Amino acid sequence: MSQSFPIDAIRAQFPVLNREVHGKPLAYFDSAASAHKPLAVIEAQAKYLAERHSNIHRGVHALAQEATEAYESARDTVRAHLNAASTKEILFVAGTTDGINLVAQTWGRANLNPGDCIMLTRMEHHSNIVPWQMLAEERGVEVLVVELNEDGTLDGDMFEVHLAREPKLVAFTHVSNALGTVNDVKTWTKRAHDVGATVLVDGAQAVPHLAVDVHDLDVDFYTFSGHKTYGPTGIGILYGKEALLDAMPPWRGGGEMIDTVSFEKGTTFNELPYKFEAGTPHISGGIALGASLDWMNEVGLAALTGHEHVLTMHAHDVLADIDGLTFYGTAPCKAGVVSFLVDGVHPYDLGTLLDQLGIAVRTGHHCTEPLMDKLGIPGTVRASFGAYNTVEEVDRLAAGVRRAVSMLR
């Protein structure tokens, strides 16, 4: 382990790590599904609810003012974290899925027409497939799928072949939730822009692990979820370039997103980012999401990335010589995920026995059925890593897998 990474001090900030599961200390390897929360986040949300809560915007009283400032300050924290030009480009949404649906229902409806095509990849999460499929079916739009190389990287030749069709949209994940592959967002985005495509990147599995600079990547849309960045559920972010967001019609109607409402003269809409934020938002969630990014920056993104890289490499090392074990996803650049299967052992059985040992992994198709179908497997066992995991825990995982496999065979 990197000597500079203060693992003990970090673990001390996660109350959940004090608990036992089935009488064993919890080893949590399911952060890719949802990460645990450090005290800084728990306290930020509790403090807001206890001391500052009010509905935000348009209030004249002190609490409304304070709540608004806290919420808008969180928005600016996100802006700075992503290096976006303006808070007008930072929309609070419910999560990554919600962010993608927003783009599909607004940008998509305004820009996709019968005969157009859009481009996705084989490694997408269902959330970056289904919203597009629904729209494509309704609009008569063709969906092109980029297949993968054996190691779980994108097939660059196929990417180019599809690009020649001049898709209107290229949507892909920054980091694969099932394989851990880190995609070269900057390069793919550049190529997509060369043919005039708009680019949406699913950052749900990237923002928890890597520094993301939307300006440098030059993506048009980027979205992620708060609960995977050590923040709460029910809140996430959609970044969009201001000119694009400005031109997009609103989606959900209601309070906050309006300018004036009139039965006689029609309704006019609020400016960015509020145009897309109908109804009272998840205020405490937004504030705690800001706190979670502050916390990650305090740990240091480079240190976090480095620590998780050590864990990922170590997991590959200690699992590799288990008889009959196959890794899925062996890209040179991976983040935070080790996915595998053991010959003759069903992932459900392995996950069940590991749970008895206090080891939490995820088993199944990881909401990537098209990928699993292509690989010809029902699913995998996935261990995913966060700031709080240790090399010793990874050793426990390997020992647990050995023990479970010996019982199951």
Place this chain on the structure above:
Amino acid sequence: MASVIDARQEEIAEEFAMFGDWMEKYEHIISLGKELVPLDDADRVDDNLIKGCQSRVWLAAKKGVQGHVVFHADSDAIITKGLAALMVRVLSDAPAGDIAKADLTFLDEIGLHSHLSPTRSNGLQAMVKQMKLYGLALTAQG
């Protein structure tokens, strides 16, 4: 009079009471799974498939004698298969009416109730529901 189903449940509870820890318990379930006679190819078909998200379960039902229902089950996961074997042991070849209204308490007693929870999505909960529906359908036929 206690039903045959309750008697079988009691028998399983006693059987599991012998095990000292979770590991022995799971070893037993795994061996039950391994021992379960695989479903005939004719029965291992999509019509009999109960799809869980995590593991798949096949359930075949046939009319037995005296209004009984006979079940055969299978799964692609061995622990699910072992638990399915226990369900079959409890409910198969019992009167249809008893199957329909059976209260499956044995999983609670042997500490494996969580395997029937919907979050497991292993197909077992749907399998039990299907078994009871077969029971109900045959009772209705009378």
